[in-house]
Amino acid sequence: MPVEVKLIRRWIVISKDHMINDEIRAKEVRLVGAEGEQIGIKPIREALQMAIDLNLDLVNVAPQAKPPVCRIMDYGKFRYETQKKDKEARKNQKIVDIKEVWFRANIEEHDYQTKFRNVIKFLGEGDKVKCSVRFRGREITHASIGQKILERVKNEVAEISTVERQPKLEGRSMIMILAPKAQ
DSSP states (O other): OOOOOOOOOOSTTOOSSSEEGGGOOOSEEEEEOTTSOEEEEEEHHHHHHHHHHTTOEEEEEETTSSSOEEEEEOHHHHHHHHHHHHHHHHHHOOOOOEEEEEEETTOOHHHHHHHHHHHHHHHHTTOEEEEEEEOOGGGGGGHHHHHHHHHHHHHHTTTTEEEEEEEEEETTEEEEEEEEOOO
């Protein structure tokens, strides 16, 4: 009495990234085994049957290759591990914010020191700092005063930051962007 082999369809509509099992339309594929060993070029039916015999999935990992490269693996486990790695990578990345500190053209020394401490704090936290001098009314005719203020800030934080954008007049403001030095 012949033994009947049933085709098991696993993960029917789970993947948009990879073609798996019956979705693979190539006539023959370069097959990689479950342990990473090269099996060779096989017809798609034979490769699919090998995957079913091992109770695993046939996954097209390089569809652009000639012939396409397919691997025998547990696709659910592969997806889980990939999502876990992506989540870990997102958790470890640092999002750099741009903090802004406003100065005035006729700023007093104490106000300057307070704002300067904020610049140092933001750079220490790893954020970029946008230093702006805002001009009101006729102050715009003395843009050199704003230039001097930004140059002073730039010189005082030279050891902990780099100037990403030199002081430049835009409308009624003069803007300079500082980035923390890489440690």
